[in-house]
Amino acid sequence: MLQCESEPMTEYLLRRLLLIIPTFLGITMLVFIVTRFVPGGPIEKLILSKQMGSMDGKSSGMSSTSGRASQGTLSEEQLEQLNAYYGFDKPVITAYFIWLGKVLQFDLGNSTRYGEPVWDSIKSRLPISAFYGFSTMLITYLICIPLGVLKAVRHKTWFDNISSIFVFIGYAIPGYVVGILLMVVFASKLEWLPMGKFISDGFEDLTTPQKILDVIRHAVLPLTAYVVGSFALMTFMMKNNLLDQLSSDYVRTAIAKGCSYRRAVVMHAFRNSLIPLATNFGNNIAFLLSGSFLIEKIFNIDGMGLLGYESIVERDYPIVMGVLVISALLQLTGNILSDICVAIVDPRIQFR
Amino acid sequence: MTSNSGESVLKVEDLSVTFATESGAIRAVDHLSFEVKRGQTLGIVGESGCGKSVTCLAIMRLLPQPFGTISSGRILMKDMDIAALPKAKLPSIRGKKIAMIFQEPMTALNPVETVESQIKEVFQLHFPEMNAEAQNAEAIDLLKRVGINAPEQRLKSYPHQLSGGMRQRVMIAMALACKPDVLIADEPTTALDVTIQAQILELLRDLQVSSGMSIIFITHDLGVVAEMCDQVLVMYGGRPVEYGSVEDIFGSTSHPYTRGLLNSLPRLDALPKSVLKTIPGMVPPLNQMPQGCRFQTRCSHKTEICSSEGPKENAPTKIKSKTVQESQGHYSWCKRVDEWGNIK
Numbered sequence: 090m091l092q093c094e095s096e097p098m099t100e101y102l103l104r105r106l107l108l109i110i111p112t113f114l115g116i117t118m119l120v121f122i123v124t125r126f127v128p129g130g131p132i133e134k135l136i137l138s139k140q141m142g143s144m145d146g147k148s149s150g151m152s153s154t155s156g157r158a159s160q161g162t163l164s165e166e167q168l169e170q171l172n173a174y175y176g177f178d179k180p181v182i183t184a185y186f187i188w189l190g191k192v193l194q195f196d197l198g199n200s201t202r203y204g205e206p207v208w209d210s211i212k213s214r215l216p217i218s219a220f221y222g223f224s225t226m227l228i229t230y231l232i233c234i235p236l237g238v239l240k241a242v243r244h245k246t247w248f249d250n251i252s253s254i255f256v257f258i259g260y261a262i263p264g265y266v267v268g269i270l271l272m273v274v275f276a277s278k279l280e281w282l283p284m285g286k287f288i289s290d291g292f293e294d295l296t297t298p299q300k301i302l303d304v305i306r307h308a309v310l311p312l313t314a315y316v317v318g319s320f321a322l323m324t325f326m327m328k329n330n331l332l333d334q335l336s337s338d339y340v341r342t343a344i345a346k347g348c349s350y351r352r353a354v355v356m357h358a359f360r361n362s363l364i365p366l367a368t369n370f371g372n373n374i375a376f377l378l379s380g381s382f383l384i385e386k387i388f389n390i391d392g393m394g395l396l397g398y399e400s401i402v403e404r405d406y407p408i409v410m411g412v413l414v415i416s417a418l419l420q421l422t423g424n425i426l427s428d429i430c431v432a433i434v435d436p437r438i439q440f441r
Numbered sequence: 442m443t444s445n446s447g448e449s450v451l452k453v454e455d456l457s458v459t460f461a462t463e464s465g466a467i468r469a470v471d472h473l474s475f476e477v478k479r480g481q482t483l484g485i486v487g488e489s490g491c492g493k494s495v496t497c498l499a500i501m502r503l504l505p506q507p508f509g510t511i512s513s514g515r516i517l518m519k520d521m522d523i524a525a526l527p528k529a530k531l532p533s534i535r536g537k538k539i540a541m542i543f544q545e546p547m548t549a550l551n552p553v554e555t556v557e558s559q560i561k562e563v564f565q566l567h568f569p570e571m572n573a574e575a576q577n578a579e580a581i582d583l584l585k586r587v588g589i590n591a592p593e594q595r596l597k598s599y600p601h602q603l604s605g606g607m608r609q610r611v612m613i614a615m616a617l618a619c620k621p622d623v624l625i626a627d628e629p630t631t632a633l634d635v636t637i638q639a640q641i642l643e644l645l646r647d648l649q650v651s652s653g654m655s656i657i658f659i660t661h662d663l664g665v666v667a668e669m670c671d672q673v674l675v676m677y678g679g680r681p682v683e684y685g686s687v688e689d690i691f692g693s694t695s696h697p698y699t700r701g702l703l704n705s706l707p708r709l710d711a712l713p714k715s716v717l718k719t720i721p722g723m724v725p726p727l728n729q730m731p732q733g734c735r736f737q738t739r740c741s742h743k744t745e746i747c748s749s750e751g752p753k754e755n756a757p758t759k760i761k762s763k764t765v766q767e768s769q770g771h772y773s774w775c776k777r778v779d780e781w782g783n784i785k
Contacts, residue, residue, distance in 0.1 A: 338548040345501055345543075346615060347536030347566040356562075357551050364553075436553055436599045 097439070098432065102425065109421045114189075116417045117410065121185045124406045125177075131201045131404055132171050136163060175201065175406075192414060198407035200400075207411035210396060215415070217287050218385075218392035224308065225315040226373055229323055232316070234366075237327025241362075242354060244332060256321045264318025265383035271310045272387065283307050285389035311388040315381065319373075323366075330362035337361075364435050371427030375420040447478040450622050450655045451500070451539075456514035456524070458492070458499050461507075467727045468512070469495045471679040475672075477623060480649065482656040484670035484687070486663060486702065488724055492679040493659045497625045499524075500657075501541055502531050518622065537567045540616035544628040546608035550600040556611050557596035560584075563618040583614040586651075588644055606637035610644070617648065625657045630665065642669060663706055667691060675699045678724060678735035685771030695773035698736045734776065746776050 124130070163171070172178045176187065191198060197207035240249045259267075276284045283289065289303050334340060335358050343353040382394035393412060400408035432438045458470040470492040477483045485493040498504050500516055502523060516523040518538060526534065535541075543549045551559060560580045564571050571579075584592035587610040600608055609629060616624055626645065630638035642665065649656055658669050666673055666687065673690040675683040675698065683696040694700045701720040722739040731737055733748040740747070 338543060338545055339551040341503060342543065342549045342612070342615075343551065343562075344532075345503060345535055345541045346563050347532045347534075347619075348562070349532045357554070360553050361551070434553065436555075437601045 102429070105425050105428065109418075109425075112421055113417055117189070117192075117413060118185055120413050121188065121410060122181055124404075124409060125181045125184075129404055130177075131175055131406065132168070132177065134404055135171065139163060188410065197411040197414065200405055200408050202400075202403055202405045202408075207407045210408065211393070211411055211415060214391050214393050214396050217390060218394065220304075221308070221311060221315060221390070221392065222374070224312055225319065228312065228316050229319050233320055233323035234327055237324045238331055238354070238359065240324070240328040241331035241335060244328075256324050259317045260321030262317070263383075264314045264381065265387055267317045268311065268314035268384050268387045271313055275310060282309055285311075285387070287390050287392075311384055311390060314384050314387075318381070318384075326365060326369075327362065330365050331358055334358035334361045360434060364431060367430035367434050368427055370430045371423035371425065372420075373423075374426060375416065375423035447480060449476050450479050450518065451477040451657075452515075452517040453496075453500070454515045454517065456496065456499060456516065457512045458495050458504065458509060459512040460509050462728075464728060469509075469679050469727060470499065472513070473674075473676075473679075473681055474514075475674050475681075475684060477655045477657060477672075479622075479655055480653045481671040482649065482658050482669055483672045483674060484658045484660060484666040485674045485676060486660060486666055487676035488661060490724055490727075491676040493676055494627055495679075496676075497541065497627055497657060497659055500625065501535060501539060502526070502528075503535075503541075532566070536563055536616075536621070537619040538621055539623045539625060540619070540621040541625040541627065542609070542612045542616050542629050544631050546605050546612055546629075546632060549612055550608055552600055554599075555596065556584075556598050556600070556603070560596070560611070560615050560618060563615055567619050579618070580614075583618060584611070586617070586648065587611070587614045588640075589614070605633050606640065609633060609637075609641055613641075613644065613648070617652070620652060621654060623655045623657060625659070627659045628661070629658075631660075631662075638665075645669070663702055675702070678730055679727060680735055680774065681772075682736065682774050683772065689771040693771070695771065695778050696736075696775045697740045697742050701739075734774075742777060744777065750776060 169178070176184045179187070188198070195208065197211070199206055200210060203210075236252065240252060243249050272284065275282045283306060285307075287304070287307055288300075289295075289307070292300065292303060295303060331354075335354065337358070340353050340358050343357045344350065348356070382398035384390075385392040385395040386398070393415070396408065397412040397416075399405070400412065428438075453476070454474050456470055456473045457468055460467045460469055473492070473496060475483060485496065487493050495504070495509070498509070499511055500523065502511075504510065511524045514524060518534075523534065523539075550556075557580060560583060561576045564576045564579065580596060581592045584595055589595050589607065589610055595603070595607075595611075600611070603611065613629075624645075629645070630641050633641060645656065645658075646669065648654075656669075658665070660666060670687050673683075673685060673687050674681055675690065675696065677698050683690060683694075683699045685695075689695075690699060691703070694703060698720070704718045705720060707717055720739055725731065725735075725738055731748060733746075733750060734740070734743075737743045737747040
């Protein structure tokens with residue numbers, strides 16, 4: 090029973106990996122069908138812009154001859170061509186499988202807005218979001234775990250109470266508001282740090298240390314906004330987990346054995362209190378990689394969040410689907426990662 | 442039967458424990474004194490909330506901080522007063538001089554550490570110079586002594602892979618690791634089923650004989666007391682009510698409360714399915730204890746003197762023992778004990 094523990098683990102993970110396939114199909118199919126039926130799709134947009142264009146034309150004194158010829162609408166043939174171009178001429182299921190077939194060949198199609206391949210836009214933005222995501226996660230864990238531990242150990246002391254005030258303020262203010270505040274103060278008023286964007290315009294000409302410094306200077310404000318957003322929850326989770334564990338019987342046993350209080354906390358309670366954090370770990374990865382479009386918007390960072398948001402507003406369905414593919418895969422692998430983390434810290438977890 | 446003239450290992454003098462609560466200070470243990478002799482077992486008996494567990498936590502200096510404090514008294518091991526020790530010294534006492542096993546073996550072990558690391562931690566704490574092989578050999582030997590089969594494999598187990606009885610055995614092994622002078626067993630068998638209870642009690646008795654340690658055995662089960670203990674302290678509402686050898690307590694019961702407890706035991710010679718006798722009423726909350734004798738609200742022998750004067754904590758009535766063990770002393774904290782002799 091003990092020696093074959095690794096065997097069910099790999100089997101379990103394999104099964105979980107295989108389960109990604111139907112889940113992935115379900116998610117993408119659902120969204121694909123929805124994009125078909127919600128109003129305001131690319132063709133309707135085109136018609137609308139045509140009409141707007143022709144109205145503009147009329148008001149500016151019928152200067153445009155083409156505007157008059159189309160009468161502000163598209164002809165039947167043109168519509169059919171467009172339908173065929175976007176794949177709307179086929180039944181939705183057929184269209185879905187055609188799309189899926191392309192995805193399996195790593196072809197996510199072209200953006201209907203810019204015409205460039207979806208994969209290229211994602212490829213240029215994913216590293217930016219990933220940079221912020223991992224930095225945020227790292228900083229959050231580095232702050233929240235020690236802070237939570239300290240707060241638990243010094244429960245109801247002045248340190249705990251005062252730090253709680255700050256944590257609650259952080260909890261009450263959304264990350265993007267913090268972002269705006271920071272920008273107004275540090276970028277606009279004091280001009281210590283840049284206003285936004287991921288890198289400066291003349292980035293290519295900088296030396297490597299200057300490049301690193303440049304990225305850091307740009308990252309300080311948005312990272313702060315990100316961290317403030319996720320930090321309160323994590324700190325309190327850590328504190329409460331540890332408090333729970335500190336009052337548990339086995340900690341008393343440890344002290345009765347002769348452990349100092351510090352040792353009982355570090356060697357016994359701490360690891361047990363990490364279990365709920367580990368459950369959360371994979372989800373955080375997925376969440377952080379997909380970026381927060383509000384913070385990205387404020388700091389003008391070309392990340393995944395902004396890309397996804399704009400593509401939905403603009404009904405740029407290939408990009409919507411492309412972002413969905415990436416975030417669904419991240420979420421699903423994140424879940425498995427969570428399971429692995431929990432299994433590492435908690436020997437009671439058995440994979441069946 | 443062990444001799445009565447053994448040396449005293451642990452002496453508790455006039456111990457009081459106070460808890461700070463929102464409705465004021467509550468005295469959970471009130472001027473308690475007792476003595477544990479080498480190789481003997483002292484049973485502390487009483488209902489839930491009578492202060493028996495708090496007494497033991499006080500001896501271990503494990504009272505919940507910052508609410509529970511030792512407000513008076515001394516806890517003496519030889520010349521050392523545990524009650525007065527600075528906090529930094531406590532870890533060298535706990536586990537080494539006095540060890541403790543708890544009621545709930547299911548939660549008393551760390552769920553994410555192996556049995557091995559939890560046992561070996563005791564060695565690392567108290568014998569840091571011990572090398573890995575010696576630790577290993579000692580850990581295996583301990584598991585054997587507490588009757589665990591295939592100890593090499595069990596060392597690698599996690600607590601959730603063991604049954605309740607096995608876990609309590611592991612707890613006992615851990616407690617024995619440093620050959621403590623005193624083992625405090627806080628209702629160690631309450632959470633176990635009856636057959637396992639019997640095994641654990643037998644194990645404790647055997648270990649006591651082989652190691653010569655003293656045991657403080659906390660229980661509310663008088664059957665277990667009769668089986669396990671040499672001396673018995675009966676507590677009610679944080680105060681002692683009767684103290685004496687097990688023969689005295691059972692043979693010449695001298696307090697109405699002890700009598701009530703004994704009468705509440707199921708008897709084999711009683712009619713089948715007859716209703717068990719109980720002590721009427723409830724224990725009053727500690728902050729609403731009556732003046733004088735604390736048991737008066739439930740005592741059928743109550744008179745004027747019980748509430749006006751009551752027993753003095755430090756001056757119990759010494760009962761003339763009918764047994765040979767007079768030297769041990771048999772004390773009752775009942776004011777009226779002289780009037781009626783032994784109560785039925």
